[in-house]
Amino acid sequence: MNGDQLDRVIRDVLHEWTPDNSGAPAGVADRIVRRHRRRNLARAAGAVLGVAGITFGAVLATGPGDGAQPPSTRVSKESRLLWQTTLPGTSWDACATGTGAVHCRGVEFDGIGVDARTGEVEWRQKAKDVNGGRSPAGSLPGVRDGVLYTYADHEPGASRAGTDLVALDVEGQQVLWKHELADDSRNRSSAVLFDGGILANSPTFKSVVALDDRTGRSLWTYSWKKADCDRTAIGGVPYLMCSPDSDKAPQRSTVVRLDPETGTPKTVATVEGPTAYIGTDGDAVLLGGMAGGQKFFGDAGPATLTRVDLGSGEVSQHRVDGLPMGTVADGIILVNGRNGNVIAYSADDGRRLWSHALGLKLREESGDPTMRELPSAAVVDLDSRVAYYLAPSGHLVGLDLDSGAVRWRGAVDVPKSPVEAGIAPELMPYDRGLIGQIGGELFRIEPKPAGPGS
Amino acid sequence: MDPQDHERFRDYVESRWSTLLRLANLLTGGDRHEAEDLVQTALMKALSRWRHIEDPEGYVRKVMYRHQISRWRLRRPHREPTFATPPADFGVADGTSAADLRITVGQALARLTPRQRTMLVLRYFEDLSETEVAAALGCSVGTVRSTTHRSLARLRRLAPELDTPDRTAAIVPSSNLPKGAHT
Numbered sequence: 001m002n003g004d005q006l007d008r009v010i011r012d013v014l015h016e017w018t019p020d021n022s023g024a025p026a027g028v029a030d031r032i033v034r035r036h037r038r039r040n041l042a043r044a045a046g047a048v049l050g051v052a053g054i055t056f057g058a059v060l061a062t063g064p065g066d067g068a069q070p071p072s073t074r075v076s077k078e079s080r081l082l083w084q085t086t087l088p089g090t091s092w093d094a095c096a097t098g099t100g101a102v103h104c105r106g107v108e109f110d111g112i113g114v115d116a117r118t119g120e121v122e123w124r125q126k127a128k129d130v131n132g133g134r135s136p137a138g139s140l141p142g143v144r145d146g147v148l149y150t151y152a153d154h155e156p157g158a159s160r161a162g163t164d165l166v167a168l169d170v171e172g173q174q175v176l177w178k179h180e181l182a183d184d185s186r187n188r189s190s191a192v193l194f195d196g197g198i199l200a201n202s203p204t205f206k207s208v209v210a211l212d213d214r215t216g217r218s219l220w221t222y223s224w225k226k227a228d229c230d231r232t233a234i235g236g237v238p239y240l241m242c243s244p245d246s247d248k249a250p251q252r253s254t255v256v257r258l259d260p261e262t263g264t265p266k267t268v269a270t271v272e273g274p275t276a277y278i279g280t281d282g283d284a285v286l287l288g289g290m291a292g293g294q295k296f297f298g299d300a301g302p303a304t305l306t307r308v309d310l311g312s313g314e315v316s317q318h319r320v321d322g323l324p325m326g327t328v329a330d331g332i333i334l335v336n337g338r339n340g341n342v343i344a345y346s347a348d349d350g351r352r353l354w355s356h357a358l359g360l361k362l363r364e365e366s367g368d369p370t371m372r373e374l375p376s377a378a379v380v381d382l383d384s385r386v387a388y389y390l391a392p393s394g395h396l397v398g399l400d401l402d403s404g405a406v407r408w409r410g411a412v413d414v415p416k417s418p419v420e421a422g423i424a425p426e427l428m429p430y431d432r433g434l435i436g437q438i439g440g441e442l443f444r445i446e447p448k449p450a451g452p453g454s
Numbered sequence: 455m456d457p458q459d460h461e462r463f464r465d466y467v468e469s470r471w472s473t474l475l476r477l478a479n480l481l482t483g484g485d486r487h488e489a490e491d492l493v494q495t496a497l498m499k500a501l502s503r504w505r506h507i508e509d510p511e512g513y514v515r516k517v518m519y520r521h522q523i524s525r526w527r528l529r530r531p532h533r534e535p536t537f538a539t540p541p542a543d544f545g546v547a548d549g550t551s552a553a554d555l556r557i558t559v560g561q562a563l564a565r566l567t568p569r570q571r572t573m574l575v576l577r578y579f580e581d582l583s584e585t586e587v588a589a590a591l592g593c594s595v596g597t598v599r600s601t602t603h604r605s606l607a608r609l610r611r612l613a614p615e616l617d618t619p620d621r622t623a624a625i626v627p628s629s630n631l632p633k634g635a636h637t
Contacts, residue, residue: 013559014480014579024471029464032497195604235569311593383491
């Protein structure tokens, strides 16, 4: 079929298809007006809190009273636990949701598939000659078109087994292809899905290879020098966020777009100094830099929020009271602070919007009070504007995205386990609810949060 | 909002709801709940500026385009979104090659990423030029071209029937002319 014929088929399909009942529901306009009024009230409350957050920012960061209290909101404890499953094996590193399924990988299994409707384990792919370590802070690249992209030991049983990126056909549990990676990181940068391929950390620490997602064939490679580059796909296009790898390297950071078909790089923007990739906000990349003479990114102190517009390359920089590394949702950066609180910053200008304690029990490691359990990263439901968190204890909380007020609390029974400091459970959005993973426990829950300001 | 604006908004919603919902259904790949939510979200945004909007239809549509391509990646920034379930609404194969092909293509469209699908809906349903699409989505014309190219390539991969010669012959005579097409 040539291009014109394809054009016509697409037009045909789009123009012929109509929803079966598309009349306006009775009173829909009035409902929208009411919803809009409620949201305005919540926003107004959030703005007031934001001002308070700026004024008392320094006190909040160091002194008592951390967690400015947002306006009181009714807290719902309503939810529906659809299922809970204990996975086989003892150690699970990461999960990802796909169409109708949850997939996980761990030390003993390179992949496992769980039916998202029932929680039943549908298939499992055992790892060979298991002797590798855990990487509980790792990730699973994802699932696409019935293929799970996961990791496995390159030389099972060897003392230095290495890591392969593996494409596993979910239906037949067949390995379609594998590709050896440069190291054993197995984190979110190790393999990134983009339109038409997968960007793998290979063959060296300072290069990426684009692989055809169906065949594993190498499409193109890109390498660099004197920098460490984080990777992500934005709108299906691969980008690198590069920062100097040492004091001797040129002290500037770059955002580089890689052409998905050829790998041709295009520098979108360059900024002074080392930076760390925070996330994306619409068509902008957010980077964080140190602004108080700190040596390492983890050190406390003022920071710079850099916003790079991917369309124009325009850069704006804003002072922030701490490095805002966290989840970005609808113009807000949610940062998991110390002592189990959350701080929200504006992704536009770095303003501190609100701070709130999660109220989740996070145990400390005995003998070292600085080491404690972590809550999951935020999962934000933009429809209800609630940011959800999960604790290793099985407790969940939902904060109002605009004000920080607690709108929902829930809990799932999980077996008691020893404290694993620095390890966070995983929370994923699925359909209209959440899927959570704590160790070997997997569950699906539908929270019913209270309305904002209700 | 004064009563006059309220009335004007209500009239607009009631008269344009079905058209906007149809567009939203295409943008979301046939997810009815997502589609209704998309329309409501766009209308709420329009409501914030209602008195100042000269072209409500254009404004609401633009919000829908942009919201649809941003909402997925904002939910979980470090994970590439997975795909929507193909809707059943595209029909059932009736044994004729052209109809079967339309069903297959419909299902393949639902499996594109939101950005890819949005690009095709804008180009082929809204009949916007590349420049207009770029302006609507706030990206460059080059991005529109490359995304459209990749979307079509992916569509061909998802619907290999598009490259079967007898299917091609069957579909050509029954096609609609595009909206506003010059003949």
